[in-house]
Amino acid sequence: MARKSPTRRQCDQCALSIAEASDVRPVDVPGYLRYTVICTRTQGQEEDPQESIILSFRESTSRLDEDMVRLARAIHGCLVPHMRNHGVMKGSDPPLSTYTMPLLPGVACLETLSCQADMGLNEEAKRICFIKHLARYFARCWSTPQPMEPRMRPQCQAGISHRLAVLKASRSTEVPISIISGPETTLPLLFASEYPQVLAHGDLSYTNVLINPEIYGMTGIVDCSLAGVQPFGIELDCLFLITGCMTLSGWYYYTCRPQLLEAFWTEFWTVSGIEDDSDVHRDNIRSMVFARELMSTERRVRGGSLSKMAGCFWR
Template sequence: MPYVVYSLDSAIERFFAGAGVASSRAECDDIARRSYTVVAGPHRDRIVQFREQAALLDAKVVALAKDMHVELVPRCSEIGRVGGENGPQLVIYEMEKVPGDNCVTARFNLAPEKRVNIVISLARFFAQAWKKGVAERQPVDIVRLHSECCARLDYLAGTLPMRFLPVVAKVQATLPQWFKDDSYPVVLTHADLNEMNILIDPSSGDITGIVDWSEASMQPFGFALYALDNALGTMSNDGWRWYDHAEAMRESFWDVFQAEIGSLSASQLELVKLAETAGILIRYGTAYDSGFSGLVGVRDTNGDDFGFLDALL
């Protein structure tokens, strides 16, 4: 892999050069100065974001996420567009600045006894999704969603090494049970619930925000539970490493989750944990350029590293 040096300025310049927009960085900076800067407002509690036409935010999706996770999802609104009439424009969004630091960096400075607070916060986050999915059924094209899930699993069955195929087959066999009736919720699911999109209070480990809902979609509950494993361990050059007391923290997650939602039958809990397995397969087994939408795949097609799948399945 070539050695690349990244900088904020070069990334911004590449964005404007590659976007093909009829606007310049200076023009966007000027718009920001006349309304908000990147981080602005009297209390520096606002963010202004410029997005290409191919990456627009769905206002209904953001509103649904906010309704489901009131304290964690920032409000967002479109405030205008910038660019010429004869060329592509950038859409300008204003959103709340969520307090906290990215979990990807802040978690390493947490005392071990505070790391469990990330897990407990995640349990409450997922419990909110479950309760909303049970109480308020969103209009979903179940036939289309089932077909999309089948296509993803067929893709995995045709591209993953043999050692993973029994797990894929088990998930494929379970798929109809997530759709057969209303007993299992289909919920708005974050497409990329990685540590960069999770903000935490660095002094306590409590989650303060979940950001970037741009590609969220309706999925069977649990497809984003890979976030739990990411809170219990980390991948390094030497492979996956579980944190101390990872199993105790996992038990805390399920204890809090079930306390928040009431109770789960043994069969429901089994379906949830199989949905977690499905999410791990989809995230770490799907190539990032596979063309599937709704759930982000992160596997690099230029390599054969299946370390995440080997560690988490």
């Protein structure tokens, strides 16, 4: 549906009013089905970072759930910004919900992480720092299991099974059919009642993870609009995406990928508290990683992007 109102200027004016700010500018990395700005107050001619907030205008399919944000903050602490719902913008058509949240430190991974298969020791060390922080994110998820509605379990399993079936039917030369059989067999175990169900972000992409540009430590996890309870590991395809890069010549794994994966798993097993003899848990988790990597390969084969961007908001 084409947007009738408001215009971008009207959104900016609304943001200035809600935030009681003196300046507004769009964020560097836009999202999908939303318009997000940074509102700042100034002291004389200087911007005061402590007085900067984010204001996000969101269409109905991209609304933020206050309960989900509250749960995410309970699990991940200050990495997830507090959110305040200001209701629907008057006169917006289609309706736009408005939210404010503090401006977290750091920049989106998309702005910082390079796309070079070979990297120096300093860059490799920073990547290892980032992937360890990511391992702690997943360890926190594992350590705080959540109840899952019984009706959602078969729906989620059917969705993954369907994607594996599509990948098998595509006969991609990158993924032999024999390799897909393992995850197909293991999937039911991951949806069994004894396997942990956790809060998943829903779009753990380069646009939604903030890092310190100097050391690559994680500083924020934003945009929980797709968050929900799912089997642990449903988002572990990010291990595939962050240990390689897409260039004009195609997809390449980083030469330090083995070191990155070793750092991730060492940190995850340690922080999650999974005992060394928990072979069943470890095998199941790795099977989920494998299944998600296959689906990442399918997305890459189709030429899909890492995440949708928001050029179509003002359509």
